Amino acid sequence: MKIIETSIPDILILEPTVHGDDRGYFMETFRESWFAEHGINARFVQDNQSRSVQGTLRGLHYQLKQPQGKLVRVVSGEVFDVAVDMRKDSEHFGKWASGILSAENKRQLWVPPGFAHGFYVLSESAELYYKCTDYYCPEHEHSLLWNDAEVGIEWGLLNHSPLLSAKDSTGLTLAEAPFYPSSP
16 A cells, blocks of 8 residues: 555554456455554544545534544545634644545545545545444534635536535634544
């Protein structure tokens, strides 16, 4: 697996080695020992999968209690995937890093605990699969406003406004949002 660094050192794009021939392909998407060798000591407890239509924007979500690290990949379609640093003691607080994840490029995004996460669907539809380091806990979930000018994410929206849930359309700005006082 190849590591591609982003503008925030803790956010990594992981590109698996794909072994393919006329029959198809094989790739390893997770090996605990490889992750540990590269400083990612994650214990995954929950797997999630979602499907969204083109133009859907989900996020930016994070949990203050039970913070989740996420290993995100796309199994069909293409998304613009984003993580925002919500750790107040970090030199990257309020900054974002991103990557294009697709079924074609087979890349994954590692989002450690302490970050808000979201994505925007570029293809006709997309299915995301992601592993989490802690359980989903809706009573501790927060939503950072996707278009907060202070964060300044360049979403590369298609020719229309994004499709948002009620929760995501009323997210809090960075100035209003609760944050991690230190790294979780």
